[in-house]
Amino acid sequence: MLPPSLESAITHLTKLPTIGRRSAERLAFYLMRSPKQQVEELAAALVRMRENLRRCSRCHNITEEDPCPICRDDRRDTKVICVVEEALDAIAIESAGHFRGRYHILGGCLSPLKGVTASDLNFDSLHKRIESESVEELILAMNPSVDGEATAVYMSQRFRPRGVRITRIALGLPMGGTLEHADGQTLHRALEGRRDVE
Numbered sequence: 100m101l102p103p104s105l106e107s108a109i110t111h112l113t114k115l116p117t118i119g120r121r122s123a124e125r126l127a128f129y130l131m132r133s134p135k136q137q138v139e140e141l142a143a144a145l146v147r148m149r150e151n152l153r154r155c156s157r158c159h160n161i162t163e164e165d166p167c168p169i170c171r172d173d174r175r176d177t178k179v180i181c182v183v184e185e186a187l188d189a190i191a192i193e194s195a196g197h198f199r200g201r202y203h204i205l206g207g208c209l210s211p212l213k214g215v216t217a218s219d220l221n222f223d224s225l226h227k228r229i230e231s232e233s234v235e236e237l238i239l240a241m242n243p244s245v246d247g248e249a250t251a252v253y254m255s256q257r258f259r260p261r262g263v264r265i266t267r268i269a270l271g272l273p274m275g276g277t278l279e280h281a282d283g284q285t286l287h288r289a290l291e292g293r294r295d296v297e
């Protein structure tokens with residue numbers, strides 16, 4: 100039987116995504132052997148992150164200041180919004196370094212199977228932005244999946260009547276692939292090759 104403090108650390112680590120019992124044990128043993136200061140810094144960094152990060156009230160991206168630096172940057176093109184499912188997708192596109200518009204994080208995509216409906220996602224705030232920021236184009240950058248498709252169709256039907264051009268990135272990924280794991284070149288090509296949604 101493991102000492103209670105070690106067992107407790109392992110139990111908490113197994114709550115993290117992709118970490119099973121064996122990985123949690125390995126991490127806990129690694130941390131146990133690390134210098135105490137390093138472990139304290141890790142714990143403090145996690146708490147600081149949790150305390151300081153919030154959602155941008157405009158685009159829903161994660162940020163320490165509201166509005167986020169991207170929404171505040173007036174050198175960026177306000178007429179183009181890239182719509183993504185999660186903040187990690189925006190981070191991936193931003194890291195690719197070519198996109199100069201702004202983002203809107205939906206918070207997922209429509210999924211009848213998972214019970215996610217339009218009211219669960221950030222569509223209403225996007226609607227407001229389209230009107231208040233004179234948006235001319237929405238680039239839909241959902242992941243290639245059945246739910247991503249359904250979300251793209253919904254957005255096209257809802258926002259095109261508002262006079263906005265709706266385009267979809269040409270990701271060239273198989274169904275089930277994710278933006279988050281695509282490299283910078285692939286994301287750049289995907290944005291360049293975007294097409295109007297029918």
Ligand SMILES: [Zn+2]
Nearest residue numbers: 155158167170
């Ligand atoms: Zn923002």
